Amino acid sequence: MQSTPEAAPKAGAAREEQVQQIFSEIAPRYDLLNHVLSLNIDKSWRRRAVDTLEWEGRADGTYLDACAGTYDLALELAKRPSFRGDVVASDFAQPMLAEGLGKITEASIRPVCGDSLRLPFGDDVFDGATVGFGVRNLARLEQGLAEFQRVLKPGRRLVVLEFTVPPNPIVRAGYHMYFHHVLPVVGRIVSGHPWAYTYLPESVKEFPGPQALSELFESAGFGETGWKLVSGGIAAIHWGRA
Numbered sequence: 001m002q003s004t005p006e007a008a009p010k011a012g013a014a015r016e017e018q019v020q021q022i023f024s025e026i027a028p029r030y031d032l033l034n035h036v037l038s039l040n041i042d043k044s045w046r047r048r049a050v051d052t053l054e055w056e057g058r059a060d061g062t063y064l065d066a067c068a069g070t071y072d073l074a075l076e077l078a079k080r081p082s083f084r085g086d087v088v089a090s091d092f093a094q095p096m097l098a099e100g101l102g103k104i105t106e107a108s109i110r111p112v113c114g115d116s117l118r119l120p121f122g123d124d125v126f127d128g129a130t131v132g133f134g135v136r137n138l139a140r141l142e143q144g145l146a147e148f149q150r151v152l153k154p155g156r157r158l159v160v161l162e163f164t165v166p167p168n169p170i171v172r173a174g175y176h177m178y179f180h181h182v183l184p185v186v187g188r189i190v191s192g193h194p195w196a197y198t199y200l201p202e203s204v205k206e207f208p209g210p211q212a213l214s215e216l217f218e219s220a221g222f223g224e225t226g227w228k229l230v231s232g233g234i235a236a237i238h239w240g241r242a
């Protein structure tokens with residue numbers, strides 16, 4: 001599938017505008033496309049991400065889900081039977097937060113419209129933080145990681161769930177076929193957006209691999225970092241301690 005100039009990930013302020021525009025425009029179809037295009041596997045990835053958060057030690061704590069979109073990752077934590085805390089769900093695309101409001105039956109989720117590169121929170125306030133499929137979209141990744149580090153209480157975990165490129169050549173070939181040929185077409189038809197679902201594979205292609213991302217966690221001040229690949233390396237779960 002031919003890329004278009006609009007779909008190529010931009011840099012700096014133009015990237016922020018591009019990302020905000022994409023998610024604001026696809027918000028009404030985001031959930032449907034998410035589950036259809038991932039064949040519902042995304043649910044199990046979010047489950048595993050929350051399993052990695054170590055929230056059980058502070059079940060009544062305050063957690064951040066940054067780049068929260070329509071709250072699927074925030075809900076995964078808030079709905080855990082023994083969870084008694086709060087989840088602050090922040091995103092800079094207001095239409096995404098608005099679209100997901102109907103799913104929030106948990107009073108413990110608090111939506112906040114805010115930019116992950118300039119989080120509207122004080123230092124050392126959260127007992128844990130998650131980001132699902134968000135960091136790849138950040139115009140300045142290092143700045144975003146530093147912000148997550150700043151708002152976390154010392155010793156608490158950041159967990160990042162993100163797409164990556166599978167290391168196995170056979171899985172990678174299938175992945176390329178799907179991501180670059182099937183997904184943009186289905187995405188365009190269902191969302192009605194001409195290029196948003198071409199941006200997605202393009203943004204994965206230019207995103208650092210797990211080892212490089214793990215090193216960026218360390219440069220941002222996180223310790224005890226690690227990652228695991230899920231579903232043959234289509235996605236990865238990263239963690240680090242503030």
Ligand SMILES: C[S@@+](CC[C@H](N)C(=O)[O-])C[C@H]1O[C@@H](n2cnc3c(N)ncnc32)[C@H](O)[C@@H]1O
Nearest residue numbers: 023067068069091092093115116132133134137
């Ligand atoms: C692919 S969606 C993921 C939503 C949700 N976390 C999930 O797991 O489905 C990426 C979200 O990140 C948000 N986002 C990207 N860059 C952001 C930034 N700088 N500040 C806040 N939100 C951002 C977008 O608006 C979008 O809602």
